[in-house]
Amino acid sequence: MVQAIYFDGRSTHATRVEAWRDESVLRWRSASDTREWSAPWLAIEPSARVTGVPFTLHLGDGGHLQIDHDALPADWFARHHLVERMVDWLERRWMAALAGIIVVVASLFGLFEYGLPWAADRIATHMPASVENAMGKQSLAALEGRMLMPTTLPPDRQSHLQAVFWRFTNGMPDAPGVRLKFYQAKAIGANAFALPGGTIAFTDELAAALPDDDAFIAVIAHELGHQANRHMLRQVLRSSGVLIVASMLMGDVTSMGGVAAGIPMFLVDSHYSRGFEEDADRFAFDALAGHGIDPEAFVRAMQALERAHPEWKAGQARYASSHPLTAERIARAHAASRRFQAARAPRVASR
Amino acid sequence: MLPSLPGGSLKGIQSMHDETMASGVYLPELDVIPARDTTEVHRLRFHGNAGDYFRIWIVNVALSLVTLGIYSAWATVRTRRYMYSNTTLGGSPFDYLARPLPILKGRLLTVLIFAIYAFAGRIAAPLQGVAALMVAGFMPWLIVKSMMFRARYSSWRGLRFYFSDDYGGAYKWYLGVYFLMGIPFLAIVLATAAGHPGIGMLLAFASFTGLYPWIKGNQQEWLVENHHFGGKSFRFDSEIGNYYGVYIKAAGVSLVWFLPCIALFSTAAVLINKGNPQAFNPKMPSPYFILGVYAVMAPAYLGVWTFVHTRMTNLLYNQARLGQYRFRSTLAYWPMLGLYVTNALAVLSTIGLALPWARVRTARYRANHLQVIGEGDLSDFVRDAFAHGEIGATATEMDSLLGIDIGL
Numbered sequence: 075m076v077q078a079i080y081f082d083g084r085s086t087h088a089t090r091v092e093a094w095r096d097e098s099v100l101r102w103r104s105a106s107d108t109r110e111w112s113a114p115w116l117a118i119e120p121s122a123r124v125t126g127v128p129f130t131l132h133l134g135d136g137g138h139l140q141i142d143h144d145a146l147p148a149d150w151f152a153r154h155h156l157v158e159r160m161v162d163w164l165e166r167r168w169m170a171a172l173a174g175i176i177v178v179v180a181s182l183f184g185l186f187e188y189g190l191p192w193a194a195d196r197i198a199t200h201m202p203a204s205v206e207n208a209m210g211k212q213s214l215a216a217l218e219g220r221m222l223m224p225t226t227l228p229p230d231r232q233s234h235l236q237a238v239f240w241r242f243t244n245g246m247p248d249a250p251g252v253r254l255k256f257y258q259a260k261a262i263g264a265n266a267f268a269l270p271g272g273t274i275a276f277t278d279e280l281a282a283a284l285p286d287d288d289a290f291i292a293v294i295a296h297e298l299g300h301q302a303n304r305h306m307l308r309q310v311l312r313s314s315g316v317l318i319v320a321s322m323l324m325g326d327v328t329s330m331g332g333v334a335a336g337i338p339m340f341l342v343d344s345h346y347s348r349g350f351e352e353d354a355d356r357f358a359f360d361a362l363a364g365h366g367i368d369p370e371a372f373v374r375a376m377q378a379l380e381r382a383h384p385e386w387k388a389g390q391a392r393y394a395s396s397h398p399l400t401a402e403r404i405a406r407a408h409a410a411s412r413r414f415q416a417a418r419a420p421r422v423a424s425r
Numbered sequence: 426m427l428p429s430l431p432g433g434s435l436k437g438i439q440s441m442h443d444e445t446m447a448s449g450v451y452l453p454e455l456d457v458i459p460a461r462d463t464t465e466v467h468r469l470r471f472h473g474n475a476g477d478y479f480r481i482w483i484v485n486v487a488l489s490l491v492t493l494g495i496y497s498a499w500a501t502v503r504t505r506r507y508m509y510s511n512t513t514l515g516g517s518p519f520d521y522l523a524r525p526l527p528i529l530k531g532r533l534l535t536v537l538i539f540a541i542y543a544f545a546g547r548i549a550a551p552l553q554g555v556a557a558l559m560v561a562g563f564m565p566w567l568i569v570k571s572m573m574f575r576a577r578y579s580s581w582r583g584l585r586f587y588f589s590d591d592y593g594g595a596y597k598w599y600l601g602v603y604f605l606m607g608i609p610f611l612a613i614v615l616a617t618a619a620g621h622p623g624i625g626m627l628l629a630f631a632s633f634t635g636l637y638p639w640i641k642g643n644q645q646e647w648l649v650e651n652h653h654f655g656g657k658s659f660r661f662d663s664e665i666g667n668y669y670g671v672y673i674k675a676a677g678v679s680l681v682w683f684l685p686c687i688a689l690f691s692t693a694a695v696l697i698n699k700g701n702p703q704a705f706n707p708k709m710p711s712p713y714f715i716l717g718v719y720a721v722m723a724p725a726y727l728g729v730w731t732f733v734h735t736r737m738t739n740l741l742y743n744q745a746r747l748g749q750y751r752f753r754s755t756l757a758y759w760p761m762l763g764l765y766v767t768n769a770l771a772v773l774s775t776i777g778l779a780l781p782w783a784r785v786r787t788a789r790y791r792a793n794h795l796q797v798i799g800e801g802d803l804s805d806f807v808r809d810a811f812a813h814g815e816i817g818a819t820a821t822e823m824d825s826l827l828g829i830d831i832g833l
Contacts, residue, residue, distance in 0.1 A: 079517070081583035086655055086806040088517060088582060124503055125477045127510040128518060136808070138583050140518075161488065161503070165481045174483035175778070181490040212550060314543045318536060322494065337719070 076145055078102060080111070083136030093139060095150065100131070102139060120151040122158035125165055186342050190319065194311035198304055203271075206307050210271030213306075217275075218257075225256035227278050232256060235276075238287050239294055242365060252301055254294070256281065264382035266293050268300035270307050283382040288371035292358060296372070299357030305350040313343045347396040355403055359410035363417075369410035376404050464800055466753075471792035473511035475782040481507055482781040498529035508784070512792055514581065515803045522585070523578035523818065531818030538823070565595035570820030576652060577816045582804075587811045589651040598647045602640045609633045634676075638668035641737070649745045655806020657748040664744070671736040675729065682728040690721040727769065731762045742795060748806070750799035756791065764790055 080089040080102060091111075093102035100118055103110035119132040129146050131139040164170040214222075225232065239254045251272045259265070264280035274297045284290045300306065320339050359369045380400055397403075485500030502525050509521040542560075546553035569592055576586035609629035616625025642665050649661040694717065735756045742754035768783035797803070 083583045084808045085804065086517075086582040086584055087804040121506075122503075124506055124510070125481060126473065127506055130520060136583065158499070158503070161484065161499075164484045168480065171480040171483050174480075174487040177487040178483065178490060181487070185490070216550075311544070314540065317543050318540050321539070322497075322532075322536065 076141060076147065078131075078145075079140045080104075081138055081140070083133075083138065091139070093141070095147075100139075118151075120154050122155040123162045125162065185319065186316070186345075190315045191308075191312055191346065194315050195308055198308045198311055201307060201311075206304065207271035209307065209310065210269040210273055213269055214273060214275070221261050222257035222259050222275060222277075224258065225278055226258050227256050227281055231281070235281060235287075235290060238290060242291050242294060243298065246298070246361070252298065264379055266297055268297040268306065270304070272301060274298075274301070279382060280379070283378040285374055285378060286371070288362075288367050289375040289378060291365075291367060292362060292369070292372040292375040295358035295361040296354045296375075298361065299354030300350065302357060303350070303353055305354065309343075309346060309350060312346050313339075316342050341393055344393065344396050348398050351397045351403075352406075355398075355406060359407065359414075363410070363414045369407050369414055372407040373404050373411070376400055376407065464798060465802065467515045467797040467799075467803055469792040469795045469797070470513045471511055471785075471789040472513065473507060473785050473788065475785045478504075478507060478785050479778075479781040483778075494532075495529065498525040498532060501525070501528055508788060509579070512788065514797060517582050520580045521578060522580055523574070527815070527818040528822065531820070531822040534819050535822040561600070565599040566592060567820045567823055568599055569595045570816065571823075572648070572651070574816045574818055574821040577813060581654075582806075584655050584806060584808055585813055587653040587809060587813065589653070591647070591651050594647050594651070598640070598644050602636075602643070605636055605640075606633070608636070634669075634672070638672045639665060641672075642668040645737070645741050645744075649741065653809060653811065654747060656809045657806065660746040662744050662746060667740055667744075671733065671740065674736070675733045678732045679725075679729040682725040686721050686725040690717060693717065723769070724766070727765055728762060731765055732758055735761050748799070749801060750797050750803075753796040753798055755794045755796075757794075760790065 075092045075094050078091050078093045080091045081087070082089075090105045091102040092105065093100060095101075095115070096112075098115045099112050100115055101110060101112045113133045113135075117134040119134070121127075121130040121132075123129070123143075126143055128143055129141045131141065133139065164174075227235075235256075236254060243252055252274060253272055254274050254276060256276050256278060259277040259279065262277060262279075264277060264283045266274060266276045266280055268274050274294065276293075280293065281290070284293065316339050355372070358372060362369045362371060482504055485496075485503055489495075489497035489500045502521070502523060505521045505523070510518040512519050542553065542556050545556055569588070569590060572588040573590060576588035579586045609632045612628035612632060613622070613625040616622060616628060642663055646661045646663045649659045652659040735758050739754045739756055742752040745752050764787060768779075768787065771779035772783055
């Protein structure tokens, strides 16, 4: 005999009953022994087991029997909901919960470190160039006239830098159709950025801060690295992916939870961005060396940037920053420079 | 209007001390008729505990991640069943009856739509604008479908809830009325053209404050009156003045919250950035600046949102009626705010692990402050004649992603 509550599905009247199994029939009768009901065992649909949740035995005619979580005999409906039975077994164990935390952390790490970048890069390789061009135009249109003003560099300085740019990029297989554009950008300060579709925007402030043409080329080489590896498209795809995954995990993009999700999303985006910056730096070191320019020029460019942006030094936080720490970038440039000189030394000596 | 929505989201239902009740406007029979003997108070109770719910939640999250989201639909059903079935009225649990497969289908479609939307904005802003307009056009339909889904798969004592497919009403109250909001802007334009921009602003403010509470009140009425249970339809005895009261007070509350917060933040920002004119780089604001904005604005936002939400929820229940039963919602502002603030802090400082605990205590508070009052033992509801066909889950999935604040 199992204590249960019977609802006939036609009203909200609750009847306390006792239920028992009689071969292939489930029978139950009211506690006052006045009425008895029955239903074929095979027609009954039990609910899956969840800790603390009463079982509901759906009777097919809309009625149901409600049996307390702990009161259902173990041999009743042992073959129903096999998967959820296993899940329930896990849910009742604190060890499984601990393992669950580890699994969640590990799979989130795997997802954001490998899975999502991989998937986004796959999609990026299938994106037509027109999408990238549209993206570049859109970003430039949003900045031109607001942040980016017409350049005030003297024409001869411009044409000199354009000539240096052209000499460097001409014949570079990774950078087809790149253009260099100068802008005055008081709000942004000394900076340069690569837009999808081939435009490199270079601020007057940066052009003024750089000490020599090789440092200028170092900056250009870094931006070409972004162009060649389609970093902006890939970053956009990745951060869209982060947004989608995060909103699926949090369930709601607009509530307080969504606001809280903004912080980890920002950190993950910055993590990807730092990876791309390192890529672009490596590309720049190789390109400089390939043109016979000592990557030490990159160090001079970084130092010029630092002088132009004293606030960067104070405000750099490793994990929140979109760029690697300047000191690390300089250290890597020094290392690249040493390799460059080591590679050149034997040739010089043999001559 | 379902009393059966403890289901999950941190957005709770809540309000201040029950002065609405004290006034006796909404429950005249309580004061007028000395019917103490026959009038019964049926309390909602929440029996779940954080430990059980945490294990269920973490195991299901882990399985969802490992299966790349496929299992998430089953996870949703299990966690929702836990929350629903642990909420009881008159000793009987609510039941969540949705099946995982439709939820999975709806979820996949939602992800696809959202992915296209998220990416469209990066390529061309007009494209995203078009998409946003389309979403706005579909919003009322989405609300109806979502409400139908929630009602269809919520049951109590073997009877399902039902939400009427009143698309006309949805388009009227969730889209049409917003065109009336054009009136304030029209007022600005006209008055400015006539050379009185000040009067225009005043007119705009007046018509906005005149319209908004009225819209919100009518939305609640529409929502409640389209719900049905046990052969009876929910009725709504709405007093539009209540809504003006809530929003006028809410305006005061936002002043009280935002002014000190903004003052505090500006002083801090000025002090920190002294002698550093380039600190506010608009292209790359420092992460500390962004964090600061969050840290200061979040409590203010939460303070105001909680106030409106608490008061509106109380209005929703306290003006509703089902057969001879009434509802009494006595959510109070300060306890509710305390609940949300501690929840937010706990969830943030445990990187989300406290989420189950937060949900359980919110559900408990909300259940403890909702009562069903009436002459009867709740066993007099009968099966209605509505056709309870299956309803797709896409709308409700989109609704939970976009967080449409339907107000339940």
